[in-house]
Amino acid sequence: xxxxxxxxxxxxxxxxxxxVIKAEAKLQTLGEITPSRRAGVIYRNSDDNAFLGxxxxxLKSILYVGxxxxxxxxxxxxxxxxxxxxxxxxxxxxxxxxxxxxxxxxINMNDGADNLLAAVFELYFTGTVEDNTYRSxxxxxxxxxxxxxxxxxxxxxxxxxxxxxxxxxxxxGMDLREHGLTIEKSLTEWMGLWGIPF
Amino acid sequence: xxxxxxxxxxxxxxxALFLLGAGTPIIFILPIIGAIFIVQYFMSDRLILxxxxxxxxxxxxxxxxxxxxxxLADRYEMPMPKVAVIDTAIxxxxxxxxxxxxxxxxxxxxxxxxxxxRELQAVxxxxxxxxxxxxxxxxxxxxxxxxxxxxxxxxLFWNMLFGGMGGRxxxxxxxxxMVYLVTIIVYFIGQLLVLALTRYRxxxxxxxxxxxxxxxxxxxxxxxxxxxxxxxxxxKDLRKLxxxxxxxxxxxxxxxxxSMNLFSTHPPLQERVKRLRELxxxxxxxxx
Numbered sequence: 001x002x003x004x005x006x007x008x009x010x011x012x013x014x015x016x017x018x019x020v021i022k023a024e025a026k027l028q029t030l031g032e033i034t035p036s037r038r039a040g041v042i043y044r045n046s047d048d049n050a051f052l053g054x055x056x057x058x059l060k061s062i063l064y065v066g067x068x069x070x071x072x073x074x075x076x077x078x079x080x081x082x083x084x085x086x087x088x089x090x091x092x093x094x095x096x097x098x099x100x101x102x103x104x105x106x107i108n109m110n111d112g113a114d115n116l117l118a119a120v121f122e123l124y125f126t127g128t129v130e131d132n133t134y135r136s137x138x139x140x141x142x143x144x145x146x147x148x149x150x151x152x153x154x155x156x157x158x159x160x161x162x163x164x165x166x167x168x169x170x171x172x173g174m175d176l177r178e179h180g181l182t183i184e185k186s187l188t189e190w191m192g193l194w195g196i197p198f
Numbered sequence: 199x200x201x202x203x204x205x206x207x208x209x210x211x212x213x214a215l216f217l218l219g220a221g222t223p224i225i226f227i228l229p230i231i232g233a234i235f236i237v238q239y240f241m242s243d244r245l246i247l248x249x250x251x252x253x254x255x256x257x258x259x260x261x262x263x264x265x266x267x268x269x270l271a272d273r274y275e276m277p278m279p280k281v282a283v284i285d286t287a288i289x290x291x292x293x294x295x296x297x298x299x300x301x302x303x304x305x306x307x308x309x310x311x312x313x314x315x316r317e318l319q320a321v322x323x324x325x326x327x328x329x330x331x332x333x334x335x336x337x338x339x340x341x342x343x344x345x346x347x348x349x350x351x352x353x354l355f356w357n358m359l360f361g362g363m364g365g366r367x368x369x370x371x372x373x374x375x376m377v378y379l380v381t382i383i384v385y386f387i388g389q390l391l392v393l394a395l396t397r398y399r400x401x402x403x404x405x406x407x408x409x410x411x412x413x414x415x416x417x418x419x420x421x422x423x424x425x426x427x428x429x430x431x432x433x434k435d436l437r438k439l440x441x442x443x444x445x446x447x448x449x450x451x452x453x454x455x456x457s458m459n460l461f462s463t464h465p466p467l468q469e470r471v472k473r474l475r476e477l478x479x480x481x482x483x484x485x486x
């Protein structure tokens with residue numbers, strides 16, 4: 001039993017993931033975060049799969065060709081724990097979210113959801129504002145777990161496993177839920193991702 | 199809250215009229231009820247002290263705690279309550295006393311160790327708010343009415359089994375049965391109303407405590423810390439998770455919550471924390 005009760009679990013990824021657009025917009029209006037432009041999709045790679053084997057060209061045609069063409073840029077990166085990241089960047093947050101959804105959905109369609117771990121959004125909370133930097137304050141990640149269809153905040157305090165700011169995360173989770181973000185109710189499922197490549 | 203209190207009042211007034219109408223000799227049980235009430239009302243602090251193992255501590259023994267409570271009591275403009283400590287690792291705190299003059303605040307050694315000064319202050323502020331809002335008195339009266347009905351319920355039960363008292367057999371069995379059934383219904387409705395009232399009082403104390411301290415977030419932090427929810431956030435990396443989760447048939451979202459609400463005395467923690475955080479937001483942004 002988590003501390004966040006209430007809303008029903010949405011059926012599909014888009015209805016859960018898209019709640020991030022509203023929450024981000026609301027926090028910007030309140031002046032609590034700086035504009036966010038980076039996100040990533042993490043999955044367990046397998047080169048046997050034809051789609052995953054040529055992910056770069058596949059994503060290029062999915063993201064940039066045809067009706068749904070976007071301006072979102074992306075990079076493919078492998079981390080030291082055997083996972084592959086698609087790191088996306090877009091100045092328009094709702095475009096970023098839909099590109100993230102598109103990438104996740106494409107992997108899901110071609111390889112199934114089992115190897116699809118999470119989508120991660122990077123957000124900076126204002127607080128201590130440093131001059132001349134558009135990113136300032138506390139760096140947080142909002143992790144969307146595909147198997148849970150819900151978000152939770154992640155505030156790492158170091159590169160090592162277990163190093164995270166739990167009280168801030170718990171508070172943030174409560175706030176974000178208030179702002180309409182679909183939050184993972186069970187805190188024990190709030191697993192971290194240390195060493196995010198962006 | 200006032201609605202709940204009014205409902206309680208109406209419930210028992212109607213019930214009393216019903217009993218009189220049905221010819222139940224309520225006069226007979228009044229002395230016993232009076233005695234129960236006196237014990238409940240005047241002895242409750244001593245009974246609680248005995249049952250929890252709380253020991254009153256002097257200013258010399260616990261100077262910091264005394265000072266903190268004194269500061270808060272001054273803000274509530276109430277006399278200094280007695281201070282007690284319970285030697286247990288379980289984090290908890292309570293207040294008792296029928297009025298601010300006879301009040302007592304007790305904390306466990308567990309809560310003293312676990313919370314920082316700001317959070318402990320918020321918890322004690324919440325307990326003193328119970329005293330300031332005269333919650334013990336309200337609940338004593340409300341509980342008393344429930345005790346009364348349960349007493350009556352037992353009486354009627356034995357009365358039906360052994361057929362009346364002192365040969366008064368002018369009531370027929372059917373009428374008696376009716377009175378018994380109504381008593382049971384009144385007992386359960388009364389119980390639910392008292393529980394609802396307790397929950398409102400809990401929110402009320404959260405609110406009053408936050409207004410006095412000006413820091414609603416402190417109590418929210420304390421509640422989260424005491425309940426150990428923050429500690430549930432794992433050390434584990436998501437990449438270590440096997441795909442076993444895909445086989446979970448019942449999603450976590452379907453479990454728990456909801457059904458317990460009506461019967462629990464304290465409101466659900468997340469609801470209290472949520473309200474406190476909202477209050478914090480309003481105070482911070484000056485919204486109303």
